[in-house]
Amino acid sequence: MTKNKIFNKEISGTFSIPSGIVATEVSTLEKIANEIPEIGILTTKSIGLEPREGNREPIIAEYAPFSFINAVGLSNPGAKEFAKRLSKINIPNNKFLLISIFGSDEKEFRKVAETLYDYADGFELNISCPHSDKYGQVIGQDKELVGRIAKSVVSLGKPVFIKISPNLDVKETIRWAIKAGIAGITAINTRGPELYSHDGYPVLSNKKGGVSGKAILELGLKCIKEIRKITNLPIIVCGGIRGAEDVKNYKKVGADFFGIGSALAGMNTEKIKEYFHNLSTDLERGTNNAERFLKEKLNMEYKKYRIDKNERLAEDLFLLTLNNNLETEPGQFIFAWLPEKGEKPFSVLDNEPLTLLIRRRGCFTTELSKLKEGDPLYLRGPYGNPLKVDGKTLLVGGGTGIAALYLFAKRSKETFAVLGANDENHLPYIKEFKSACKELHLATENGEAGYKGLVTDKLEEVIKKTQPEFCINCGPEPMVKTAIQKESKHVNPEKIYSSVDFLTRCGIGLCGSCATSKGFRSCVDGTFLKNNQI
Ligand SMILES: Cc1cc2nc3c(=O)[nH]c(=O)nc-3n(C[C@H](O)[C@H](O)[C@H](O)COP(=O)(O)O)c2cc1C
Structure with missing residues (x-):
């Protein structure tokens, strides 16, 4: 040979x-x-x-420097x-x-x-x-x-x-x-x-795993x-x-x-x-x-936070305010872990104090929705690349996608936003967005707040009026696709960034489950990606 x-x-x-x-x-x-x-x-x-779904998250943990334990299942x-x-x-x-x-x-x-x-x-x-x-x-x-x-x-x-x-x-x-x-x-x-434990709890949902790396x-x-x-x-x-x-x-x-x-x-x-x-x-x-x-600092270690406030905004939506800040940049996300219950990724709505906007979808988010003041919550991260834009920016968010956008508004001088949801209760943090943005447009499907319709319905009108250099989209895939299509007519496609809810399971690119149709892994290549990467 x-x-x-x-x-x-x-x-x-x-x-x-x-x-x-x-x-x-x-x-x-x-x-x-x-x-x-x-x-x-x-x-x-x-x-x-x-077909097999595999184990619930956590599926991987950092066992030692350059070494991991996994049970993807x-x-x-x-x-x-x-x-x-x-x-x-x-x-x-x-x-x-x-x-x-x-x-x-x-x-x-x-x-x-x-x-x-x-x-x-x-x-x-x-x-x-x-x-x-x-x-x-x-x-x-x-x-x-x-x-x-x-x-x-x-x-x-x-x-x-x-x-x-x-x-x-x-x-x-x-x-x-x-x-x-x-x-x-x-x-x-x-x-x-x-077995790998943290604070006395087995980390992997499968409890036992296999060790790889150094x-x-x-x-x-x-x-x-x-x-x-x-x-x-x-x-x-x-x-x-x-x-x-x-x-x-x-x-x-x-x-x-x-x-x-x-x-x-x-x-x-x-x-x-x-x-x-x-x-x-x-x-x-x-x-x-x-x-x-080789990346030595992967932010895999869990930090223990406590719940300061759990505000119910709608039947299936709540806002968790934690007792501490998190150093993070716009575009990044964290994993929240409840020992023996599971782990999921979330955008950082606000970082001072750390605030998460969560929609109840399955058993893990149901557990999160039950948390009370003083209850512990473990976090790891942040992950994903900070996205830095320098110029007039239009933020376009739908549903809980809004959560990934507020830090852009808070950190930049010239932002405009179009945010949409089913109804007014699903449009949180509006006061904060209003004070951070130059202009805020709202859309609700039932017409309770802003114009009646989809977030993308009046997008071109807003773009023509505000003339943004950059567009940043976050929300469900159909919304993001329509937004990109409309924005591309007016804005250089190289300056349009979007984040879609891909299945992010490890945060460090190893499990590959958050791959886009173009072969980029959202957690390490994004989370905000250009049109030709999604
Ligand atoms: C996240 C993860 C998933 C893995 N999945 C599989 C698998 O599906 N099948 C398999 O034969 N080995 C699997 N392995 C083991 C690897 O293929 C490899 O044998 C092991 O990680 C040792 O190589 P490394 O130290 O370079 O990672 C997995 C390892 C990791 C870390």
Whole structure:
């Protein structure tokens, strides 16, 4: 095997991003495939037969510097839907698409592989996820079952990798899999299951999780050494790689391809591109520049606040005022955590004191709605990029999207705003907006406040009158799309920024769930994005 070849396929680079990290949505997979030449192996998130939502948040925590513990819970859209999504993207020919799959027995694994067969260059068998009761490591414990699973997927005729758990007997698992005809090995999956607590409470909703990143580097090196003693098959390594030194050390013990996952925490897409480029040149020239891109300060630690006021504004809307301030910039957001109840992201309506506008949607926000004065609430953050605009700005907000806009009004001199909601009760903080904005236009669907109709109905009129240089939109996707369309007729599209409620679950770009249709991850690339990024 030459440097940039895997089996008979020429690939553009020897790097990969391991399963379940960053490129978990196909839009991100496609973007990375087309924009990062150093990545030659594209590994998908683990796909099962049926759709799975996965665990409720928190799904990830910072375990130690550059190390994480996660229990995402194998969330995936199911094999059929994933095949449909893969059929809509373009992956260049010089990439090896390794589809990670899981199941509970050989029949299930085979069915998933058959469903995804047309798109795969190879399959990676996830028999190593350490925090599931039904899949992953519990399957990997049974060596004969591993053999049967490997054999049934191998017989489909595409190269099969098994992904090794460092928590089981590595040698035995590999022997069974080699007998079954596997083509390669991916190692290692996360260490665990382990428990991680804060203030005496388990952080992950699943309680137990798997450890990744720097904390498992030594374990990874030990595993690869053991694996190399028993086989010459290609090895894709992942486990705590941060820079060129780690890659060299893994190479020394026998790895062929190099997956970097946890080290990408907090990096936006541009930084990931630069990171891989630097890593590659570091290896050629003996430099050590890639590590400069690692983000040490991720704001993952929880801070304990207390509720000062919980004001009910409407049946499904309330305002939480906390007992302290938060240093934050317009455009950023936080996660609120109630131990053993859950965690969700929220915009910062106001930061002095910290104030959150919350709509009751599900069980977690229902729990928040019950909080009383003095009750504790844990927060982590802020996340997302501060958005700085310098010039006349029009803020356009609908529903709870209003919450992301007030800090812009408070911090800038020349802002105008159009805010809309169903009725007057759903339009909070109006007095504050009025005093911070040069002009405020309101819209309600029932006509109780401002004009009767949608926030976008009179948008063009307001734009013509106020002549903004920038527009900042936040609200439900249909509102934002209409706003962009109308604004683009009058304002340079490069100066229109929008934030839509994407499914943000980790805040540091690792889980990839907040990907836009263009492959940007809202939490690290936004949250306010340009039109061509949404
Ligand atoms: C958020 C997150 C999600 C993951 N999801 C999966 C997964 O779905 N399937 C899998 O085989 N491994 C999964 N892993 C494990 C990684 O693929 C990888 O084996 C591990 O993180 C070690 O690499 P690293 O130290 O570079 O992160 C996940 C890891 C993280 C941090």
